[in-house]
Amino acid sequence: MLPVLLVSVDNTVLAFALPEISAALRPSGAQQLWIIDIYPLILAxxxxxxxxxGDRIGRRRLLLIGATGFAAVSVIAAYAPTAEALIASRAALGFFGAMLMPSTLSLLRNIFLDAAQRRLAIAVWASCFAAGAALGPIVGGFLLEHAWWGSVFLLAVPVLIPLLILGPIFVPESRDPAPGRIDVVSIALSMLALAPLVFAIKNLANGKSVVATAVLAAVGIVSLVSFVRRQLRRPDPMLDVRLFRVPTFSGAVLVNLLSVVSLVGFLFFVSQHLQLVIGQSPMQAGMSLVPGLGAMVVAGLTVVTLVRWVRPSTIIVSALLLSALGYALVLMLASPTAVTPIIVAFAVLGAGIGAAETLSNDLIVSSVPPEKAGAASAVSETAYEMGAVLGTAVLGSILTASYGANLRVPAGLDSDAAAAARETLGGAHAVADALPAEQATALLRAAGEAFDSGVTITSGIGMVLMVVSALLAARMLTPRVPTSR
Incomplete structure (x- = not known):
């Protein structure tokens, strides 16, 4: 559970550190998005x-290699002198993080062969994401109030050192007894399928060149088709894509993807709203989200018992609709100065996602034999990380574009200051620090209103996304009753 806890803490801490990173490194709007995006992009x-x-060399061995690299690069990221250096460090963290996550879930699949035990183990595994997300803002908020922004990356060191010491003692090794050959071409195609598609989505969301967007999308689609065809032709494919013909498997992967898009998109704007619009400190903002993260933990553990009497598909559909209600509450109740509606909305959203994620992950790993657990776990984690990329790239880019379009800069600002204020909400606060009190107040008021107009748009998109995912889950996860002839 230690690496799961770490990755979750790392993601949440970064969201809350963004205002201080913006002030210290002065990233552009695109660089700010890439500071978040590059890690899940490389990882996915x-x-x-x-x-x-990991199936080939041993899941525990790969886990320990990844932990060593992740800890070392975290120290480098903590002292990054520029936005470009921080983006590069985050890319390296994505490389080593890719070794951590599929190893954890596949080890659980091989340790717990009983279905009830495995479901509980996966619920605890999923709850560690929520627990880490709850711990991250509190510990990270304390660090941000008493140290520089880079201190949040140093959290990886005390978490991973116990793993490196205790992992070889307590975690049994497991691997595929008959692994396939390492397929370099398939690895390259999987990267070429992902990166251009994400670039295309980012360009589309930011209103960039239609031609460039179309070219990037074409490269990604061609690479994806080539990857699938290669897997179908090989006797020992890197990923058995035939699994996606099983509605339960593909439906559970889709639930993972869309749930995380919703969650990450919510966290992207709410962390900035609490600090830069309402005026909370990082510590206060972190504490405001603890009830929602606690709801994720409780819901994930509760469905382990509930699934004895209620179909998993019914629970997942209900949970996704509950998440849609969380976004609806943001639209109906949130105001620029009220914290309670945000706490309630996130608690509702978190409960729905916690329940859905636990059961969808169990459906994914239980649909394959234990020796192929690494590949199936990787599919689950790929959906999770792609959701993180898309949540930031799509909802985050729409929010940033809406903010820039709706910001009414007060009279008297020079062109450079106005451009910096339009880039990001953090940029507007940095500009305001150098202005006279009256002009600074006017700018911050206008920036807060522009930001909240974007929040309204992204909340509506998030709500629709959760309703659509619930409809898809109802269709794909519900067992078919054979018709009599």
Missing amino acids: GLLVSMGSF
Whole structure:
């Protein structure tokens, strides 16, 4: 559970550190998005190949290699002098993070062969994401109030050192007894399928060149088709894509993807809203989200018992609709100065996602034999990380574009200051620090209103996304009753 806890803490801490990173490194709007995006992008592109690699060399061995690299690069990221250096460090963290995540879930699949025990183990595994997300804002908020922003990356060191010491003692090794050959071409195609598609989505969301967007999308689609065809032709594929013909498997993967898009998109704007619009400190903002993260933990553990009497598909559909209600509450109740509606909305959203994620992960790993657990776990994690990329790239880019379009800069600002204020909400606060009090107040008021207009748009998109995912889950996860002839 230690690496799961770490990755979750790392993601949440970064969201809350963004205002201070913006002030210290002065990233552009695109760089700010890439500081978040590059880690899950690299990680998602390598998860399938790393999952298969773990099946081959040993899941515990790959876990320990990844932990060593992740800890070392975290120290480097903590002292990054520029936005470009931080983006590069985050890319390296994605490389080593790809070794961590599929190893954890595949080890659980091989340790717990009983279905009830496995479901509980996966619920605890999923709850560690929520627990880490709850711990991250509190510990990270304390660090951000008493130290520089880079201190949040140093959290990886005390978490991973116990893993490196205790892992070889307590975690049994497991691997595929008959692994396939390492397929370099498939690894390259999986990366080429992912990165251009994400670039295309980012360009589309930011209103960039239609031609460039179309070219990137074409490269990604061609690479994806080539990857699938290669897997179908090989006797020992890196990923058995035939699994996606099983509605339960593909439906559970889709639930993972869309749930995380919703969650990450919510966290992207709410962390900035609490700090830069309402005026909370990082510590206060972290505490405001603890009830929602606690709801994720409780819901994930509760469904383990509930599934004895209620179909998993019914629970997942209900949970996704509950998440849609969380976004609806943001639209109906949130105001620029009220914290309670945000706490309630996130608790509702978190409960729905916690329940859905636990059961969808169990459906994914239970649908394959234990020796192929690494590859199946990698698919689950790829959906999770792709959801993180899309949540930031799509919802985050729409929010950033809406903010820039709706910001009414007060009279008297020079062109450079106005451009910096339009880039990001953090940029507007940095500009305001150098202005006279009256002008600074006017700018911050206008920036807060522009930001909240974007929140309204993204909340509506998030709500629709959860309703659509519930409809898809109802269709794909519900067992078919054979018709009599």
